[in-house]
Amino acid sequence: MISFVWAEDQKHQIGYKGHLPWRLPADLAHFKxxxxxxxxxxxxxxxxxxxxxxxxxxxxxxxxxxxxxxxxKNNPQVEIMNSIDELTSWLDENQFQEVSVIGGAMLFNLLLNKVDKLYKTEILSEFNGDTVMPTINYDEFKLVSKKIGKVDEKNKYPYVFLEYERK
Incomplete structure (x- = not known):
């Protein structure tokens, strides 16, 4: 099963200059x-x-x-793939319970037709960004979980954890 795991703001921004445009520790804990x-x-x-x-x-x-x-090359925790074909073959050959695709936008776009589950953190604010999440047809998915996050001194922006499964 392939899942996408990401956070986006109200403009669908997912990155800025190679990093997240916000600081939201609750989302990092959710990602983990x-x-x-x-x-x-x-x-x-x-x-x-x-x-x-x-x-x-x-x-x-x-x-x-x-x-x-x-x-x-000698670190079993890291595997380098040089092409989308190599990655697709690896995904097909290794029937993991779940593989988490975590970015960037190009990779999300390339695997859009293969994803089974979506873990989306929707940040209810707008930020400066230079990377946008590709458009997902949510008609193909069913919302299975929605959890409103707690705003506090560490998590200053309102946010919602959403989980979808392909219909």
Missing amino acids: EVTMGHPMVMGKKTFDSFPGLLPRRQHIVLTHDTNLEEKY
Whole structure:
């Protein structure tokens, strides 16, 4: 099963200059919860945005960067894929319980027809951004969970956790 895991603002922005445009610790905790124990598929820019490797998750990175391939060739926590065909074959061959696609926009767009589950954090504010989430046809999905997040001193923006499954 393939899931998308992302947060977006009211303008569907998901990134700005290689990072999240907001600080929302509750969303980071939610991200950790839904990706823990699953392989995470991402592009190089998403991978580069991490402070380091995330524990107890395999990092599958789609990139043509041979330096990255060389750097992680002996690290079982990181697997480098050089093409969407290679990634698609890997996804088809490895029948994981769940694989979390976490960005960026190009990867979400490439796998839009394969996704089974959506974990969306909707941030009810607008931010400066340079990366927009591709359009998803929500008619193809059923909302199975909606949880309103708590605004507090650490989480200053209203937000909602939404979970959808393909019909």
